Amino acid sequence: MFITIEGPDGGGKTTQMNLLVPALEKLGFDVVRTREPGGTPIGDQIRSVIMDMKNKSMHPRAEILLFCASRAQLVEELIRPSLAAGKIVLCDRYADSTMAYQGYGHGLDRDLLKTLLNFATGGLKPDLTILLDISAEAGLRRRITNHDEWNRMDDYALQFHERVRNGYLKMAAEEPERFVIINADRPKEEIHEEIVSILRGKI
Ligand code: TYD
Numbered sequence: 001m002f003i004t005i006e007g008p009d010g011g012g013k014t015t016q017m018n019l020l021v022p023a024l025e026k027l028g029f030d031v032v033r034t035r036e037p038g039g040t041p042i043g044d045q046i047r048s049v050i051m052d053m054k055n056k057s058m059h060p061r062a063e064i065l066l067f068c069a070s071r072a073q074l075v076e077e078l079i080r081p082s083l084a085a086g087k088i089v090l091c092d093r094y095a096d097s098t099m100a101y102q103g104y105g106h107g108l109d110r111d112l113l114k115t116l117l118n119f120a121t122g123g124l125k126p127d128l129t130i131l132l133d134i135s136a137e138a139g140l141r142r143r144i145t146n147h148d149e150w151n152r153m154d155d156y157a158l159q160f161h162e163r164v165r166n167g168y169l170k171m172a173a174e175e176p177e178r179f180v181i182i183n184a185d186r187p188k189e190e191i192h193e194e195i196v197s198i199l200r201g202k203i
Contacts (some may be wrong), residue, residue, distance in 0.1 A: 001083075001088050001089070001127050001202075001203060002079065002083055002089045002091070002124070002126045002128075003088065003089065003090050003091070003126060003127065003128045003129070003130065003199070004090075004091045004092075004096065004126040004128075004129045004130070005017060005090070005091070005093070005129075005130045005132065006092040006093060006094070006096045006097060006129055006130070006131050006132070006168060007132035007133060007134065007139075008100075008133075008135075008136055008139045008161055008164050008165045008166060008168065009140060009143055009161065009186060010134060010138070010139030010140055010141070010142040010146075010148075010156055011132035011133065011134040011139055011145040012134075012142070012184055012191065013093070013132055014092065015188050016034035016091065016132065016191060016192060016195060017033060017035075017092050019188070019192040020090065020192065020195060020196070020199075022086060022088065023192070023196050023198055024090075024107065024199070027200070029087075029088050029203070030086065030087045030088065031087065031088045031091050032078065032082040032088070032089045032090065033091075033092075033093050034074065034078055034089065034090070034092070035092035035093060036070060036071060036074065036091065036092065036093040036094060037050055037067055037068070037071075037093075038070060038074075038194050039070070039078060040073050040074055040075075040077045040078060043070040043073050043074050045072075046066050047070060049066060050063065050066050050070075051151040052152065053151070053152050053155070054107055056152065056155075060106040061108075063102065064098060064108065067097075067098050068098070068120035069118075069120075071094070071095065071098075071120045071121060072119075072120045072121070072122075074091075075120075075121050075122060075124055076122070079091070079124065080122075080124065087187070088203070091126070094121075094126060094129075095117040095120070095121055095125075096129060096168070096171060098113060098117055099113055099114075099167065099171060100164045100168045100171065101153070101164050102118070103167065104163050104164055104166065104167025104168075105156070105160050105167065106160075107163075107170065122202075125178075126133065126178065127178070128178060128180065128199075128202055129172075129179050129180070129199075130179075130180050130182060130195060131168055131169075131170065131172050131173075131179055131180065131181045132182055132184035132191070133165070133169065133181050133182060133183060133184055134165070134183075134184040134185050135162075135165065135185070136162040136164070137158065138185050139161065139165075139184075140154065140158065140161060144187055169181070182195065
């Protein structure tokens with residue numbers, strides 16, 4: 001089963017992944033954890049180019065192609081082989097992030113993006129997507145109070161992050177059978193328990 005965790009910045013995806021992996025392992029599942037951009041040695045090199053605060057002049061089209069390059073490598077090197085071996089793959093961000101950030105956030109042509117994402121993933125879609133939903137303002141505030149490392153993507157304007165959030169909600173409404181929306185503006189233990197109970201039902 002291929003599960004992705006998505007959502008605006010500051011929704012606590014990493015915290016939830018940290019809680020979820022041992023919880024699933026305790027239930028007896030063989031879990032592979034990964035993240036985007038990155039997840040492979042080549043992907044990690046691409047990630048540092050994308051995140052670098054020195055690269056402020058990066059054009060959104062260049063940004064997309066870098067995200068897609070990292071993803072293509074991750075799908076072939078890690079995700080497909082792990083799924084073929086019967087493991088659960090848990091991925092922190094995937095193609096929906098590109099649609100939300102580059103499509104809805106930057107306003108790039110979403111039909112074109114769909115074609116590009118299909119090319120990058122070889123058509124591999126998640127079985128289940130957990131959307132940790134939080135308002136742009138609350139999410140960015142949380143990143144600041146947690147002293148999370150501030151990267152080039154965080155530096156986009158608040159309105160950009162609002163478009164991202166609304167984009168996610170729209171995508172979830174279009175594919176209700178794949179998405180589960182979780183209110184992420186709550187204590188982390190509460191969110192964790194909700195995710196585990198949903199996953200127990202689905203796996
Ligand atoms: P990261 O530090 O991994 O943040 P988070 O913990 O919120 O996932 O940074 C990833 C950033 O890159 C985040 O702002 C979302 C953005 N992003 C895109 O814009 N498009 C994409 O396709 C992906 C995968 C991420």
